[in-house]
Amino acid sequence: QLQLQESGPGLVKPSETLSLICSVSGDSISSNTYYWAWIRQPPGKGLDWIGIIYYSGSTYYNPSLKSRVTISVDTSKNQLSLKLASVTAADTAVYYCAVITGTTFDYWGQGTLVTVSS
Amino acid sequence: QSALTQPASVSGSPGQSITISCTGSSSDVGGYNLVSWYQHHPGRAPKLMIYEVSMRPSGVSNRFSGSKSGNTASLTISGLQAEDESDYYCCSYASSSTYVFGTGTKVSVL
Numbered sequence: 001q002l003q004l005q006e007s008g009p010g011l012v013k014p015s016e017t018l019s020l021i022c023s024v025s026g027d028s029i030s031s032n033t034y035y036w037a038w039i040r041q042p043p044g045k046g047l048d049w050i051g052i053i054y055y056s057g058s059t060y061y062n063p064s065l066k067s068r069v070t071i072s073v074d075t076s077k078n079q080l081s082l083k084l085a086s087v088t089a090a091d092t093a094v095y096y097c098a099v100i101t102g103t104t105f106d107y108w109g110q111g112t113l114v115t116v117s118s
Numbered sequence: 119q120s121a122l123t124q125p126a127s128v129s130g131s132p133g134q135s136i137t138i139s140c141t142g143s144s145s146d147v148g149g150y151n152l153v154s155w156y157q158h159h160p161g162r163a164p165k166l167m168i169y170e171v172s173m174r175p176s177g178v179s180n181r182f183s184g185s186k187s188g189n190t191a192s193l194t195i196s197g198l199q200a201e202d203e204s205d206y207y208c209c210s211y212a213s214s215s216t217y218v219f220g221t222g223t224k225v226s227v228l
Binding site (some may be wrong): 061 | 158
């Protein structure tokens with residue numbers, strides 16, 4: 001069974017770039033069976049879909065974040081990456097990585113809290 | 119891309135049935151049979167409970183069921199148990215490989 005684990009800085013300064021890694025175990029991240037996604041949850045709010053990357057490398061992003069977000073895959077390390085530029089306090093959230101094996105997000109990581117503050 | 123609308127809270131007594139609604143538009147819920155439901159305990163990974171409107175993943179209790187009518191999807195929990203107390207989110211495919219989540223519903227067992 002796939003296992004996902006997010007990691008990265010818990011504190012990021014405003015205007016800087018948030019960078020997170022999702023380490024995948026249990027199978028190859030480059031398998032054409034999976035699509036990979038990032039989702040976040042601001043404190044006290046609901047889940048917010050950030051974006052997705054297909055095994056082909058194609059990426060699709062939430063229109064509200066599209067100008068600031070980049071999702072990529074490092075197949076040599078079996079890792080998924082998220083970069084979110086020009087962050088503000090509104091980007092403070094628990095960030096989750098997830099995998100689609102069928103038609104929706106089947107497995108999720110435990111999440112990692114990122115706080116944007118000076 | 120607006121969040122799908124869910125009631126903020128739903129409660130019921132043990133053994134009762136409750137239903138959570140998830141209202142979107144013809145661009146998401148109404149346009150695709152790709153609605154899923156997640157159970158989310160704070161601090162834990164969300165758990166998939168229903169996919170493709172009414173399908174249950176292996177290991178999920180048959181007390182959980184899903185349906186859809188028009189632009190509104192629903193999750194029903196029958197035989198409510200204390201362990202069902204959690205936050206629940208719907209999610210829908212929304213065209214062009216994008217997804218949208220619901221606003222979330224807190225289920226309380228009285």
